Each structure stands twice: as C-alpha cells, then as structure tokens.
Amino acid sequence: MSRILITRSMPERVVAAARELGEVTYRDETKPMARDGMVAALGDFDGILTTLGDGWSAEVFEAAGAARCKLLANFGVGFNHIDVEAARKAGVVVTNTPGTVTDGTADLALTLILMTARRAGEGERLVRAGAWGGWHPVQMLGLHVTGKRLGVIGMGRIGQAIARRCHFGFGMEIGYVARSDKTLDYPATRHESLGALASASDIVVTAVPGGAETHHMVGTPVFEAMPDHGIFVNIARGDVVDEAALIAALEARRIAGAGLDVYEFEPEVPEALRALENVVLLPHLGTAALEVREAMGLMAVDNLRAVLAGEVAPNSV
Template sequence: MTAARQVFDVVVRQETLPLDQEELRAALAEYDVVLPTLGDAFDAAVFADVPEPRCKLLANFGVGFNHIDVSAARAAGVEVTNTPGAVTDATADIAMTLMLMSARRAAEGERLVRSGQWEGWHPTQMLGMHLTQKTVAIAGMGRIGQAIAQRCHFGFGMKVLYWNRSEKQLSFDAERVTSLAEMAARADVVVAAVPGGVDTRHLFDADVFAAMQSHAHFINISRGEVVDEQALVAALQAGVIGGAGLDVYEFEPEVPEALRDLDNVTLLPHLGTAALEVRTQMGLMAVDNLRAFTAKKPLPNRV
C-alpha cells in the first residue's frame, strides 16, 4: 500500500470477498487501473457491459489469472499482468506439505489426538507411505512444477516423471512422459501443477484416477477446476487411489461434504502463498506493473 500510494491516488476496498457484479463493472468504469485478486471474475459479460472502460490495466495479485477473460479484456483495450516468480517457492512448499501430510496420514492423526481417542503408540498404528525413493509424477513443469521436482529429487531422492507440452532442460534427472494416464500409472504421488483455464478443465478425471496405483496419492496446488471433483471423491471412496491432498477446489470456497467426510484426504484452505513476505512480494510486483504502465514502459509481467 505504501508503494502504491507513492504513485497513485489509492482507493482501498476493505471487504475480502470477491467483487460482486456491480463492483466489477464499477471498477472498470471508474478507475484508471485496478489491482484485482483471485475470485474477482472479470469475465466477458463484465467487459460487454462496459465496452469503453476507463480502466486500462488489471494488475492481478497472483500468478493465476483464469478469473480474468484476457481476450475480452484486450478487446476492450485493457491489459492484464500477473505476479509470477513471487509465488513459486511458497506454492512448492505447500505441495510438499500436502505430500507429506497425505502420505503419512498427518491430518487424520492430528484429528485422532484432538478427539481424545488416541490410545498410544503401537507397531501398526496409522501406517502410511514412506516418500523417500518413491516416484513422483508432476503435471505441468513450469516454475512451480520445477520447484516441486527439485524438492522431491534432492530432498527425498525421488524419481521424477513429468507431463508437459515441451521438453525441459533440468539440472537433475527427470523423465518426460507424453501420456498423462501412463505417467499417473507409474507414480506413487501425482501432483497437479498446471495452469487453470479451458484447456486444463477436468484434466484429472475418472480415467486418470483409474490409471493410478491403489496406494498412490493425488496432490493439487494448481486450480480447483483442473480436477473433476466428483470423480476424485468417487476414487477416494472406492479406494481406487490411496489418498489426496488438496489446497484448491473446483467450486471454491465450497467443498463437498462427501470430500470433507473422507479420512484419506487432507484439505487446506488455499494456503499456497499464505506467508506475509510472499504476499508482500506479490503486491510489490503488482505495483511494479502499475508503475510501468503509468510510465508508458513495457509491462514486466504482461500475460
């Protein structure tokens, strides 16, 4: 906020819920630049209602921008930027948190202790899956996917498979697999690290879960809509896969009761970048985009 106020006359919205339909249209009509956050749905209908917006830049606070119709924005003369890089390590850390929690049944164990029903240690208590030397399969090998792969390879000695549109030159051994189902079938842990959007909606469906091994765990730190949530619930209920760790949801913040009732799934409230220094860096990056736009310089993070 301090950085923004050095350049702009800033109006701060105190409400943390997403902009409603009226606010979305007012944002385009009444302000020169807007710094939106996840959930502020600037879709084609909003731009259609404001065909000549005063706003000329949406400097998104976050790397994901599937809540903004970029094509509709550009057709209306509005540029869009995001904050890549700032979120990479924090999101990769949450992926590892979910991998460990899911594989070692940490959330289930924490609930057991809190319930007062824990009877003490015994040799076969809550046996989970040991991650070291296992195989991880990562869908999406961008910045975040690579950061996850590095942690898995160097930290846990895991074999890395990945599914990506192109081959990546990496500083460690990793095998590219062109079939998502084949990759899923070979892994102990499958991680979704793809961007959201039309091309990846329901990428992880019943067929992918059916291809996974029965002990394998599925982790999602990307976007909720890349997963067919009902297919995931069915796979977990039937024991088709061993477990799941989720930080995002298809209809966020709604989480199906069937998912919440399962012991073999770890559920986090979209904590991917929830560290003060990370959110501060994201904000400063967004402001850098705003400053560049105002100074008529190239946008550092145009999408």
C-alpha cells in the same frame, strides 16, 4: 493524478507502495467484488489491483463500455478469472506476478505430500478427539515418501520447484508430462500421456494453470491408472480436477489418499469430501506467507507503475 483501486485486503507494504502512485481507493474486504462494482470500476479508475475471485468476464467489459482503466494488475500468477481477450478488446492490459509464487507454492505441495502420505491430518484429529490409545507397531501405517516416484502434471516453474525438492530432498524418481522436453538439473522422464505418468508414479501432483485447456484434465482415467497406494495432490486450480471422480476414487480406496489446497467450486467443499479421512484439506494456502504475499503485491504495483507512466508492463499476459 491517477486513480487506483485495490479490490481486496492486502499487506500494508503493498497498499503503501500503491499510494505512492496516485489516489488509492482501498476495498479492505476479503470477499470478491460484485459484478456491478467491477463494471463501475472499469470506468472510474486508471488502474485496478485485482486478484482471484474477482470475475472479469467478457460480459463485465461489455457492460462497462469504453473503459477508463488501462490495467488489471493481477495479484497472483493464475489469471483464469480474467477474460484476457475481452480485456484486450477493451484496451485494458492484464498482468500477473510470475516467479513470486514459485517457492511458496512448491513448499505447500511438499506439505500436502507429507501430510497425506503419513496420514498427519487423520492422526491430529485422533489426538484432538481424545481417542488415541497409545503407540503400537501397526498404528496408522502410511506411505514412506523417501525414494518413491513422483509424477508432475505441468513442468513450469512450480512443477520444477516441486520436483527439485522431491528429488534432492527425498531421493525421488521424477516423471512429468508437459508440452515439450525440459532441461533440468536432475534426472526426469517425460511421459507421453497422463495415464502413463499416473501408472508410473506413487505420488501425482498437478501444477498446471487453470482455464479451458486444463478443465477436468485429471479425472477417472488418471485415478484408475494410479497404483492403489498412490497419493494425489492438487495445488494448481480446483477445476483442473473432476472433483466427483476424485471423491469416487477416494471413497472406493482406488487411491490411498489426496492432499488438496484448491477446489472445483471454491470456497465450497463438498460434504462427501469433508467426510473422508483419507484426504487432507487446506484453505488455499499456497502462497500464504507474508513475504510471499508482499512480493506478489509489490510486483503488481510495479506493473501499475509502468503502465500508468505510459511504459510497457513488465509482466503482461
């Protein structure tokens, strides 16, 4: 019988589906695994259902030696917490859950765009503090979203879903940067550089994967190129953005505001960022809807099922 490890708390449907595949050890905890636990797991289990925060580094694979584990089935589309090359050398397949996260993450991006542009977080804090003095014509004026220009950094599934919502829902003009031109069902302009995109956009959203290639790709030059009424939103990975540069731009009012669901040193959020009124801060809620998390987990289980049966994984990375 195959031995399976689930490294974090999961929806009940996901755990039940995994139990159909073999003997499951369920680590029903919210914190990531420690290094020693990961080293041991590679030798103790045939398949591991893992997720963001579990740091499968080259050193972990090296310390584990010959791995019993055949598969790291990642719960999520992003896998920059896994050294994929080191896993391959150890004979461990790595999979992810593409497609399942697209709509949930795009919806969350719209949440941040609207909250930031219309100063919703700031307004709620005002009401909760008992400091609201009543309506007046120039109270908390924000950015009117309809008809504005959206710039998308990364035009994969999620970037396209965000752009589609903004174009058809709010009549926005769409611009993007990507490695190649995209065939889309709405008009969009591909820009040659981040600076060109930033200067041509009222709202800039990041939708690129994490990793060495995208580390700090958004920094001071992007914020300096944006208009001073501009809104910046990050639903990608925290280290895509130079957080210190973002804080400086917000403090200087170089841009009007930012909406963040991810952070460079997550879960640490700098006090300087938390102190700012012109930023909306969410605790990584991009896929935090039960049906989305179930779909992610069930896809991860499908990958486990295939590899443990000696078949090709549907979603290898």
